[in-house]
Amino acid sequence: ITQDFVAGDDYATLAEAAQSFRGLIQEGAKVTRGEGDKAKEEKVADFREAMAWLISEAERTTARQRYKGLGEMNPEQLWETTMDPAVRRLLRVQIDDAIEADRVFTMLMGDEVEPRRDFIETNALRAGNIDV
Numbered sequence: 001i002t003q004d005f006v007a008g009d010d011y012a013t014l015a016e017a018a019q020s021f022r023g024l025i026q027e028g029a030k031v032t033r034g035e036g037d038k039a040k041e042e043k044v045a046d047f048r049e050a051m052a053w054l055i056s057e058a059e060r061t062t063a064r065q066r067y068k069g070l071g072e073m074n075p076e077q078l079w080e081t082t083m084d085p086a087v088r089r090l091l092r093v094q095i096d097d098a099i100e101a102d103r104v105f106t107m108l109m110g111d112e113v114e115p116r117r118d119f120i121e122t123n124a125l126r127a128g129n130i131d132v
Contacts, residue, residue, distance in 0.1 A: 004125055005125065008125060010125075010128075021047040024047050025044060025045070025046050025047050025050060027045075028043070029043070029044055029045075029050070030042065030043050030044065031044050031050045031053060031054060033054060033057050040057065065077075070082060107119060
């Protein structure tokens with residue numbers, strides 16, 4: 001853990017969450033996943049143990065697939081994940097400064113590696129929700 005991380009917003013958020021979770025789960029607590037006949041139960045000692053078990057259960061029953069583009073999907077997958085109006089979400093994107101947007105796009109997607117590397121190194125700790 002770096003000093004930048006400890007001084008940053010993410011650490012403050014984690015510390016605040018840790019305080020609110022402390023004492024949340026008492027001795028003899030159980031976590032249940034599912035309902036009825038399919039319910040599974042696990043004894044846990046603390047919140048961390050509960051989350052670890054729930055995450056492992058969720059990962060055990062799901063599969064991850066990664067695509068570089070929509071053209072790599074089967075038609076059924078494309079419908080389920082992107083085209084079905086019941087689950088898709090359309091968001092309007094508005095670019096206020098086209099010149100700045102072009103500069104950033106060229107820096108991140110262009111042929112020159114050095115500006116992209118500098119940008120990533122400068123902003124890496126500010127990034128969230130990155131799926132690598």
